[in-house]
Structure formats: C-alpha cells, structure tokens
Amino acid sequence: MTQVGQPLNYQLASALTATSGDCDDSDANVNPAATEICGNGKDDDCSGGDELCPVTWYKDADGDSYSDGTTLTQVQQPLGYARTTALSATSGDCNDAEANVNPGASEVCGNGVDDDCAGGDEACGGAASTWYKDADADGCSDGTTIAQVDRPTDYYLASELLTTTGDCNDSVSSIHPLALEVCGDGIDQDCDGSDLACIPVLVWSIFADDGTFLGFINDNPFDPDSVCNAFGTYGNKFSSLSIWNQFGQYGSNFSALSAFNDFAFSPPVIFENGVPIYFLTTNTIKSPRIDTNVLLGVLNANGCNVSR
Template identity: 35%
Template sequence: MKNKFLKTVLPVMLLITAVFIIGSGCYGEPTGDWYEDADGDGYGNISSYIGQSDQPQGYVRDHSDCDDTNANIYPNAIEIPDNDIDENCNGLFGITFYKDSDNDGFGDPNSGSFHEINFGDEAPDGMVYNSADCDDTNDMINPLADEIVGNNIDDNCDGDVDIFEYYTDADGDGYGSGSALPPPAVGVHNNLDCDDTNPEVHPYAIEVENGIDDDCDGITDEII
C-alpha cells in the first residue's frame, strides 16, 4: 500500500500542486477596477479607469459620480431645490412648485412643494412654476387681472389697491411694456413684459433651453 501511494497518489498530488503554482505564475495576480475619486465623496469618475490588484490612492470601485469636482454631487446626495443642479445624479432637477387652487395659472406662495423633473417639463397636476397669486381662492385676482376701481381689492396683485394704469401689450400675451399710456388709452394693467414682440416670452412662462430669457427674470435657460 505504501509503495502504491508513493508510485501513484503522491506524483498526482505533486503534479496538481505544480499546476497551481505554474498557473498562477502565468496569469499573474488578479486585477481590480478602480476609478479616481477626485472630490473625495466616495464615488469615482468613469473616465478615470485603472486596472490593477491594489487600490491606488484616491481611487474607488464605484464610478457613478456625475460631477467629480464637487463633493456635494453624487448618487443619493440630498437634492437642493431651485438651483439648476442635479445633486443626486439621477438626471432630474429639484423644483419648488405651487398650488393653483383657483386655476388661473398663478400659484399660492404659501403652498410650495418639492418635485424632481426633467428640464422644461410641465408642472405637476394642479400646480404651477410661479408663486405670483395674491389670492388663490379667486380666479379674478392675479397679475393679469384688470384692476377694478372702488372694490378695495388689489385685483392685479401689484401691491396697489384701486389704482391702475394702462400699458401697451403689442404681442397680446397679457403683459405690457413701456410707460403708462395717457387716458383714454386702453391696454393691460401691467408693464412686466421683457419682450413685447414675442407672446411666448413673459413673466411666469416656462423657461426652456432656447437661448432666450423666456420668463423675464434676467437669466437665460435656467431650470425655472
């Protein structure tokens, strides 16, 4: 039995051991996938790949960071509303929307709620982008309403009660421009339009990526 072991079993065992030793020498150490984490937030940049067995300094396994220059931007980060930044790398932007209970197109400033959307999406049902309504229970009171003298109400939400002036609305979008017109001229009761030649451009319009300040806030192509 001993001779049989020495002649058969032992050589086989030695052969298997040799195969493992030689095999590991042929193929080398297993490699790992590493990605640079330049901002130190624990998430790497997919374009900075290194393959090696040991973890390089400043590199991590994860490669899902959408902005590796900012430690506050990474998957699962807290989304901050209304800043035109996708903090959590999900391709959406956090926006504060406002309830429009009277369906006049203007929102209640005290009803804001946070939603994540794609750039240029419509507001959620029953909500709007703006918070310009001074009475969201009455659809006759909003920035586009006519000021009615003698009712002791700020109908057009401009801060003045029973005081109105007429302004030219050349593009017919409900928003005027220029100086007040002398009586008996007629027009609209606001001069909020920044481009009175384009009916798609006015305060509270939805900002879209088109190189135009659609909502007259002085900023072009912002998220809101």
Template identity: 35%
Template sequence: AVDDGFGSDFDQDGVTEPGGDCDDTDAAIHPGAPEVPDAADQDCDDRDPAVHPAAPEVCNGVDDDCDGQVDDEDDEVVGAPTWYLDSDGDGHGHGGLDVISACEAPRGYVESSDDCDDEDPDFHPGAVEDDCTDPNDYDCDGLVAFADDDQDGVAACEDCDDQAPGVYPGATEVCNGIDDDCDGAVDAADLGVVGAQTYHPDSDGDGYGDPAVGAVACQPPQGYVSDASDCDDQDASLNPETQWYIDFDGDGWGADSSFTQAAC
C-alpha cells in the first residue's frame, strides 16, 4: 500500500484516500486507473470532458456518450444535417418526402433541395440558359431567356415584331403595308404575297389596259388599271366600248340606225 502518513489504503489499490483516491472502497478507481464505460465514476475518454455517458451523441467521429456507437451508428445522434434525394444526379436534390438526417450523406443524396426538376439533369440552379428560343427554365430561377410577348409562338429574338401576333417568320404575306413574314419584302415586293393582282398600263387613259404588259401589285400603280382588254392603248377612241356602224355603201360612213358595240 502507498501511505503518505495521513491515511490508509482500504481497497489495496496502492493509493490512499488522502493521497488522491476518490473511492478507497474500489481498487479499480484511483488516479491513473484505465477508464472504462461502466457508468461508475469513469467515462470512455477521461481526457475529453465532452465525452461521457450522459453526453449527447453528435456528428464528430467520436463516441460521445460512451455507448459503443459512433455518429450514425447511434440512433440518438443529434444535430445531423438533412440530406435530399438527387434522382437525376445533377448535384441538386428536391424537397419532397425523400429526406434523411444523417452525419454522412447517404448514396444518391445531397445537401441542397433546390432542384426544380429532379428527373432531368439539365434542370438545376446554375444551369446555363443561352437559347433565346427555348421556353424552359433550366436554372430554376423562375425566368427564361425565351420571350414571346405577342404569343404567336415565335421567340422575340427571331420575330421582327413581337408586338404583332400576325407578324413572324413563316406568316402569310398579304397586302397590308407590313412585312408579315419577316423576310424584308413588303406586300407585292414579296413573291409569295397573297391578295395582289396584275395591273396593266392604260397609256391612252380610256380606262382599258394593255394586255401585253402587266405588273403584280397590291394597289394599281400610277397609270395602270386592272382591265386588260384595250386593243390599241395608244388610241383612246379604240377600246371595247367603241361604237361601230355598218357602212353599207362602203363610203367610210355608217348608218346611225345600224351601230353596234363590239370588242375591238
């Protein structure tokens, strides 16, 4: 026994009570004794005051509560982070029912829950949106690069007038003074225009056009008419309305009572 002159060593552990033995009835308890988790005056790591049987188990790789289970092995672990299922493997999970609290991320789980489409890896915060014709919100921010103010189905970046629903590439060009199909040609300047017609020059001003010459236009050009029945566009007296008289005697003069109207 170790006796410092002031007491005895009842448990025969070599240390007297006045000499530092905190329990002189138990030989296993004294300064320098190995610590074991026996729920007595000891813990599993007497070098760390945070480790003892009554300590909460936290995520730190240590058996904090001395129950032989570390971190996720212990059902009573506290402070474990929440992990979310990442079905499409893009590094972003969704905030549905597939949620797990654990010290370490389970396979297929991540710590973010901000994916707006966890079935498609193209959709996640930070995704690039560089196609102005694509209406999808790839980066999950509620905004898209695509715009179509007039709701004609054509993106603003490809529409020559996104405020006019009837104007877009592929629209029918009609006679309205507008470049309906966005090809740079307006009305009759566009070979595909609908509603234009052929007009003919009326050089003699008799209202009848020359059938040998025509111009396609939405409106008649100056000096043109829609008619194409003039037999001599240089002589206003000769046209389908010219009155002809029968010259019975061949003297170049017809009888008033014998006139007829005929095409020239």
C-alpha cells in the first residue's frame, strides 16, 4: 500500500526483516525465519508444509511382522523396515530372512529348524530326559540337572557319565571324585573335602652291631628274608635284644618314631596306625652288648632267613 500516513498493521521496508514470504501474517510464530516444528500441523518456517518427524523403524526383512530388533530412526521408511504399529513383535525373530520362522510360528519337530525361535528344533515324539551338567567333560557331574527333550550344551545323560554328582570343580577336568589326589598341593583333586597331607617316605630299618649288617627294607610290603615281621609282644625280654613297637600319633592316620635307646631316627620312622611294626635294634650304647648269635636265633625263630 502506498500512501502518506501509516496504515494499521503496515510497516516501512526499513523496519522489516523481509518484505515478503510470511505465509501466515496472523501468527507471529509463523514466518520464513521461524524454526520448523515437525508434526505440529503448521508450516512454521513457510517452506511449503509441515515437516515430518523422524520415526523409529524396525527391521522386518522377510515381512512376517516379526523384527529381529534392528532399528533405524529417520523420516522416510527404509526398505525392509516397518513401524511398531505394523508389527506383531519388535524383537525375537531368529531368522529374518525366512517368513516361516518367527516367535509366532508353529514348531515342526525333526526338521532341523527352530521354527518358533525357542532355541532349537523339537525332537519328534520324544519324552523329556534328565540331563546332567559336566562342563569340563571329565565324566563327572556336579549334580546340576535339566529335564528336557533336546541335549543342552555341556549336559549328558547319566549313562554317559562316570558319576552324576560330586564334582567339586566342574570347570577343571583334573578335579573330580575319581581323580588321583596329589598330596600337599593345596588342591582337593578327588573332591573328598580337603587336600591330602604328604607323609614322609616309609623307612624301616634294623641297625648293625659291630659292623654286622643284619638287614633293612625301604619299601612296602616287607621282605621276611630281610626283616622279621613276626607278631607278638616283645619288650626287653632278652637282655641282649630290644624289640620295640609304638603307636604315637602322626597326622590323622600315621605314627612316628624319632628316637629309641638314645638312637635318633632322622627322618622319623613313619608307619600306619594299627599295623604292628617291630623295630629290632642292637644295644650299642647301653649294656649289655648284643650277642649276635642270640639275635640271629630270635630272628630266624620268628620266620626270618638271616645269616651272618
């Protein structure tokens, strides 16, 4: 409008940001410089229409209305994607390239396909079995079980195992109830509740008198031709021969003898409790001295075969 006086609702060009382009001159928030607000039904920036808001689209490549959970957020619909409202589920499709495989499908037994995305194919006509966990595959289970038709990972039937319970460490194959225990290593290999204490090597001896070697053994069982292991109770019955036995405590199952008649045993002589072991010693320190012939007679009379 061109006139001398300023008309109502009119401005000079110098007072305006733009002299044209306002698509709604009745709304001060609508003009070419305004920020467009998507989805409000207004053309806020006078660009020709309301701007569409970005949408979260869910992948459904096979078009079975089940998504595998993959998403894209944008205005336009990507190929192979759908809105939430068009889907039966937005996740869980275990094969998005096969329309017959989805959480809503019926499982077909024995076809090798997990049709309903339940975790595996269903065996046909099979009854549930009890499966025992053996994660370290050592043939022994810790007793954990699952009852189902199909074999779970790391599980076995009872007939496939050596034991169905008792494995105290199912992550280490050398530890199970049938394992050989290694003493003193701090590990309970055979799962009996504790490590086995190491027992010193058994050494059974008959000592010499005046250089006469009467015999010894360092293994088990005993050699009757070397050491007389006759049973009976002996003390100082013979003045020239001392025969001694003792059951002192050593650990939980063993006894030890560290000295006798002032003769020190190093290491101590160790023997199992309840086993009568007779230590035949010459009396080289205390009198009377041993009569070798008497000693030989006692040994041989008790089943030994000892000669000078």
